[in-house]
Amino acid sequence: MMALSIHAQFRMNDGHSNLSQPDFTMVEKNSNGRIKSVRYAATDPNIPATAVDFFNSTCIKCKTDSFALDRFQETDYGMRFERYQQYFQGVLVDDGYYIFRFKNGKMKVVKGNCVNTTNINPQPSLTESEAIDSYASYLGVRKCDIIQSYVDLMVKEIPDTHRKGTTVSLTYRVYLRTFNVTDCFVGYIDAHTGELLLKEKAYYSSSATGQFYTYYNRNLNDQPKSGITEYTNNKYYLADNTRGNGIHTYKQNQSGSTEFFSNNDNIWTRDELGDYNIALDVHWTMEQIYDLMNSQFSRNSYDGSGRLVKSYIDPLATNSYYIPNYDDRFIFAVALGSSVYGPFGSVDVIGHEYGHAILCNTTNFQNGQIGDPKNAIHEGLADIWGIIFEKYITPSADYWKTAEQFMIDGSSCLRNFQNPDDLTAYTQIASTYGHGVFYSSDPHVVGGILPYWFYLLVNGGTGTNGYNNVYQLLPVGFELAVELFSKTTLTFAYLDGCTSFSDVMYAFIDAALDMNNDFLAEQVENTWYAVGLTVEPTHIHNMSYAPGSATYYVYGNSNCTVNWSISNLFGSSPILVPNSNDYSCTVYSNASFGCYLNATINCSGCTVTYSRYISGTSSPSSAGDDILRVIPLSENRYQISLSSRSDGKDKMVCIKVYDVKNLQTKIHDNFEKEDYIFEMFSWKRGFYIIEITMGKKKYTTKLSVR
Numbered sequence: 001m002m003a004l005s006i007h008a009q010f011r012m013n014d015g016h017s018n019l020s021q022p023d024f025t026m027v028e029k030n031s032n033g034r035i036k037s038v039r040y041a042a043t044d045p046n047i048p049a050t051a052v053d054f055f056n057s058t059c060i061k062c063k064t065d066s067f068a069l070d071r072f073q074e075t076d077y078g079m080r081f082e083r084y085q086q087y088f089q090g091v092l093v094d095d096g097y098y099i100f101r102f103k104n105g106k107m108k109v110v111k112g113n114c115v116n117t118t119n120i121n122p123q124p125s126l127t128e129s130e131a132i133d134s135y136a137s138y139l140g141v142r143k144c145d146i147i148q149s150y151v152d153l154m155v156k157e158i159p160d161t162h163r164k165g166t167t168v169s170l171t172y173r174v175y176l177r178t179f180n181v182t183d184c185f186v187g188y189i190d191a192h193t194g195e196l197l198l199k200e201k202a203y204y205s206s207s208a209t210g211q212f213y214t215y216y217n218r219n220l221n222d223q224p225k226s227g228i229t230e231y232t233n234n235k236y237y238l239a240d241n242t243r244g245n246g247i248h249t250y251k252q253n254q255s256g257s258t259e260f261f262s263n264n265d266n267i268w269t270r271d272e273l274g275d276y277n278i279a280l281d282v283h284w285t286m287e288q289i290y291d292l293m294n295s296q297f298s299r300n301s302y303d304g305s306g307r308l309v310k311s312y313i314d315p316l317a318t319n320s321y322y323i324p325n326y327d328d329r330f331i332f333a334v335a336l337g338s339s340v341y342g343p344f345g346s347v348d349v350i351g352h353e354y355g356h357a358i359l360c361n362t363t364n365f366q367n368g369q370i371g372d373p374k375n376a377i378h379e380g381l382a383d384i385w386g387i388i389f390e391k392y393i394t395p396s397a398d399y400w401k402t403a404e405q406f407m408i409d410g411s412s413c414l415r416n417f418q419n420p421d422d423l424t425a426y427t428q429i430a431s432t433y434g435h436g437v438f439y440s441s442d443p444h445v446v447g448g449i450l451p452y453w454f455y456l457l458v459n460g461g462t463g464t465n466g467y468n469n470v471y472q473l474l475p476v477g478f479e480l481a482v483e484l485f486s487k488t489t490l491t492f493a494y495l496d497g498c499t500s501f502s503d504v505m506y507a508f509i510d511a512a513l514d515m516n517n518d519f520l521a522e523q524v525e526n527t528w529y530a531v532g533l534t535v536e537p538t539h540i541h542n543m544s545y546a547p548g549s550a551t552y553y554v555y556g557n558s559n560c561t562v563n564w565s566i567s568n569l570f571g572s573s574p575i576l577v578p579n580s581n582d583y584s585c586t587v588y589s590n591a592s593f594g595c596y597l598n599a600t601i602n603c604s605g606c607t608v609t610y611s612r613y614i615s616g617t618s619s620p621s622s623a624g625d626d627i628l629r630v631i632p633l634s635e636n637r638y639q640i641s642l643s644s645r646s647d648g649k650d651k652m653v654c655i656k657v658y659d660v661k662n663l664q665t666k667i668h669d670n671f672e673k674e675d676y677i678f679e680m681f682s683w684k685r686g687f688y689i690i691e692i693t694m695g696k697k698k699y700t701t702k703l704s705v706r
């Protein structure tokens with residue numbers, strides 16, 4: 001019957017084997033003959049690939065029993081843990097479970113117990129209320145003294161006092177909370193006979209749904225919010241053990257000691273909590289954030305592995321913060337006596353701190369020393385998480401402002417991400433890299449260009465930045481911006497190793513390119529241009545040249561329409577034909593001309609006009625871009641070639657390459673022949689202007705090195 005493995009041997013009681021790496025697969029059984037543990041030898045050729053294979057191959061499962069995955073966890077050291085709960089025809093079997101430990105995907109150890117459910121009738125003869133009555137009569141409790149009752153139907157192994165071993169029964173586990181009686185026992189009532197089979201000392205703990213009269217998150221009728229609490233020995237605690245490894249909210253006493261918040265009836269009022277009443281906002285918000293991370297971003301807590309969320313409500317602190325590494329906790333200030341701030345318990349501020357935790361744990365993007373730009377980047381990215389959480393959790397809130405709920409000094413908010421210069425905000429934030437308040441010593445102010453960049457990416461718009469550069473942005477919308485932001489910040493792949501704002505810019509551009517969304521990638525680059533971090537990207541691209549015609553296109557999405565036009569024309573008039581079904585047009589001409597080609601794009605109500613100078617001789621071309629072709633040969637290796645439309649008489653040409661950020665910096669300056677191949681291994685990522693002089697003609701084109 002047991003076909004575990006050809007190497008299987010049964011463990012001797014006095015075995016001295018090395019348990020962590022046994023030479024043979026070792027199987028241990030319990031008194032009912034079912035498997036208690038299996039430790040697989042690494043060399044065993046018959047290790048089950050999955051838990052399901054294990055159940056099938058060991059015949060533990062008979063046709064009425066099932067095992068369902070109820071918990072799993074993955075570690076960063078290559079382990080995966082799975083727990084399977086036994087059910088008998090849909091009824092939970094207490095003490096029936098198996099826990100699997102996989103190392104690098106390979107099953108290593110199985111431990112657990114399978115309860116023998118033979119001869120159990122899973123249909124109870126008693127109702128839940130009859131079970132409660134039965135238990136109450138055993139306890140001598142009057143029905144009117146019962147405040148609350150908890151009943152669960154389950155199959156239970158009952159220790160048999162007469163014979164050795166156990167018997168298995170269908171039972172109701174009953175716990176009664178009563179007036180005048182401190183009942184610290186749970187009773188197991190036979191679900192067929194009503195007999196009390198077992199009374200256990202109860203450290204009875206179960207999840208309950210509490211009602212929170214939150215401080216900040218109130219609706220018009222002040223209806224309470226619902227949240228999970230833990231019920232233990234007649235009291236409710238602000239502890240939710242149903243989400244990941246838990247969400248626990250603690251009271252930090254003035255003396256420095258900490259304790260759980262507790263409550264008698266699970267209806268938590270602001271008055272009962274006094275100065276600590278934001279504990280209800282914090283607990284509820286952390287639960288909402290957990291659910292959002294889970295449903296929207298497929299993340300189990302901020303580290304992706306169910307990390308326990310520990311929040312401390314602190315009457316002595318003057319701010320809110322997240323402490324990473326060994327301490328790993330959130331602090332939320334009550335701000336007693338402050339004339340500027342109320343208690344730090346709004347969704348955006350809690351979400352901001354949660355954002356720090358994501359960056360420190362999921363991406364390993366840590367803060368630096370004082371003055372390190374990474375601190376400002378951390379603050380800016382945390383603000384964006386605050387925006388996202390506030391919009392999704394409390395959509396009616398003004399999510400482009402932070403802390404608008406708790407400024408008590410007359411300020412409209414702490415920071416305004418829509419309007420960085422807002423004088424009614426407590427602090428103004430940087431809107432252009434290296435300009436204005438960007439040189440503040442406050443990392444929240446410096447990092448402000450990141451939430452402002454995010455605002456521009458979502459909403460688009462036109463404007464002029466601190467360098468007097470005019471920008472025209474198309475909106476990508478909140479959902480797509482969130483997708484980009486979460487894909488970039490919920491992995492180590494992009495942000496780890498970034499030390500500057502420029503690195504962060506490329507991280508987001510890389511992520512957009514990895515999403516295969518050219519429209520998004522261009523607007524991401526365009527918004528970084530708007531906040532002063534790079535040059536304006538090309539908006540009108542060239543698709544093809546053919547004798548007498550050239551085709552140009554812009555990037556759009558399904559919300560965009562484009563209108564093409566020509567302006568500032570000299571020479572003969574070319575024919576412009578918009579192409580249907582994409583964002584392109586074709587220009588036809590057989591005579592010389594020069595003009596601007598304009599694409600007016602309307603996207604979700606936002607209109608911009610992008611322009612590009614094009615010209616033609618006997619057939620149309622686009623200034624230097626047409627004569628000069630930049631052909632990537634391999635990464636960091638480009639060939640500059642002259643098109644057939646150059647007259648070709650001058651084989652000797654002068655080539656100069658400039659760094660676009662500083663046109664004084666010449667990267668390359670030489671006369672060359674025919675093959676112009678640039679090796680760019682030592683070139684920094686960025687934009688370069690290539691200028692080629694042939695005889696009296698000068699052509700330029702732009703080259704981007706990624």
Ligand SMILES: [Zn+2]
Nearest residue numbers: 352356379382
């Ligand atoms: Zn912060």
